[in-house]
Amino acid sequence: MRYRPYGRTGKNISIIAAGCMRLKTPQTERDVQEAAQVLLHAYGKGVNFFDTAPIYCGDRSEEIVGVAIRHMKPGTYYVSTKCDEADAEGFRRGLERSLDRLGLDRIHFFHIWCLMTPAQWEERKKKGAVRAAVRAKEEGLIEHLVFSSHMSGEETAAVIAEGLFDGVTLGFNATNFPFRRKALQAASRAGLGVVTMNPLAGGLIPNHPQQFDFIRGRGDPDVVTAALRFNLSHSAVTSALVGFRRQDDVDGALAALDGFTPKSNEEIVQLEQRLEQKFNGLCTGCGYCLPCPADVSIPKLMDAYNMLILEGQPQAVLDRLHWQWSLDKADAGRCTACGECEEKCTQHLPIIERLNQIKAL
Ligand code: SF4
Ligand code: SF4
Structure with a gap:
């Protein structure tokens, strides 16, 4: 496993991060233990970043992560979780519930979760969630305050510029990179860690292997590997989140890193040009059509x-x-x-x- 520095936090995290949203939703206590074993399998292979959230897996993902980390050596793993409440009280309740479910005194990476629009970001500030998050960090309940964004690159860059965060989690892949490129650049300039979600474009890439075959470069055996490598070839990306359901998923993601050498900047530019040409007729998500006076997304x-x-x-x-x-x-x-x-x-x-x-x- 390879590791990269998560921004300026002093922490090195594995370039594949465990997404804990696809674990099997438990029906029994045994299911919880089995799901935790998947995460322990990843840990055994060197994965040290576990990204969870309330509501994942029937609202039991944090509990599963809590079970798994009890078998890990303190200081050798990092847990990331989230809260999307806008008001201060709701945010505090969410944080305390996550601490309780995870069995931790402090959460390594805690997200202001799921910013879809700049208006939502303003709301989190106005209603108190951001104030509550900063206070919890001062109290030592949160080690690093981060946020997750589904906004455009420019909108995300504007949040980064406010200087509150140590990192950002955002969707970034071979189909939407023009839409998010400015966020990556801003994060890199500001020294933030970047975890990418959705490296396979929500299944779009593996489900259309023929259409996306052209993204395969030298030594890429398939489009899934190529898409993951495309993601990790961007030096601003710290780690790519891969959702694990079974141990096979862990092994598959790690196999994609076998023989992986990040593409040079020149290769990335060429590939991005090819992607933009190939997507003639497809929307590339670049966002240049915005703003819309009628606020159409x-x-x-x-x-x-x-x-x-x-x-x-x-x-x-x-x-x-x-x-x-x-x-x-x-x-x-x-x-x-x-x-x-x-x-x-x-x-x-x-x-x-x-x-x-x-x-x-
Ligand atoms: S509609 Fe056009 S300008 Fe707008 S995001 Fe898609 S490709 Fe870019
Ligand atoms: S109102 Fe319609 S045509 Fe005008 S910018 Fe918005 S989406 Fe485009």
Whole structure:
């Protein structure tokens, strides 16, 4: 296993981080023990960063992580968890519940969780969650305050610039890198650790191996390996989160690192250019079409529309909207057809027509 410094925290974390959201939802105490064994298997292979949250695995993921870490040597692992409450009291309750479930006195990495829009970030500040998080850090209950973002690169960079955080967790992969690139650059400049989630684009890459075959470089045996390596070749990325369900998943992710040499900057630029050319007709998530005067989430809706191109199934669009972006097709209905976005779109996509199609699904 290889390790990289998590920003300026002084901690080195494994370049594959254990995502504890895909563990089997336990029905019995034995299930809890079995899920914990998957994490211990990863730990035995050198994984030292375990990312969990309330609600994962029927709200029992933190409990499973708590069981697993009791078998790990203190100081050899890091736990990351989260709270999405906006008000101070709710945030404090969430933190205390996580401490209790994990059996820890302090949480190594605690997230202001799931910022989807700048307005949500403002709300977390206004209602007190951020104040409560800073206080908990001063009390020693949180070691490093971090946040997770589903916002654009620019929006995420603006939060980073406020200087409150030691790190960020964000979606970054071969299909959305233009949308998030500015966040990675900002994190790198500010010395933040970066954990990437969704390195396989929510299953888009492994489910379309032919369409994505061109991302394979020298020595990449398959698109999944290529996608993971693409992610980790960015020097600003500290670690990629891979969701583990079985021990095989751990072994598969680690096998992708066999013989892995990070691509040079030149290779990455070439690959990114190829990706942008190849995605002619697909939305690349670059975000240049924003802002929309009617506040339509254009890149997210266009990302969902990509599914129609890749799979030809309307339901796949609706599923992507719901599961990936927590959006409804009604969002497309806010478009007033002003045309501003089409003038700015780097791919010259017929955005208005696509929004109409989504609305009609
Ligand atoms: S055409 Fe529609 S989506 Fe595009 S900027 Fe105007 S209102 Fe927004
Ligand atoms: S619609 Fe065009 S400009 Fe907007 S994110 Fe997609 S590719 Fe980029």
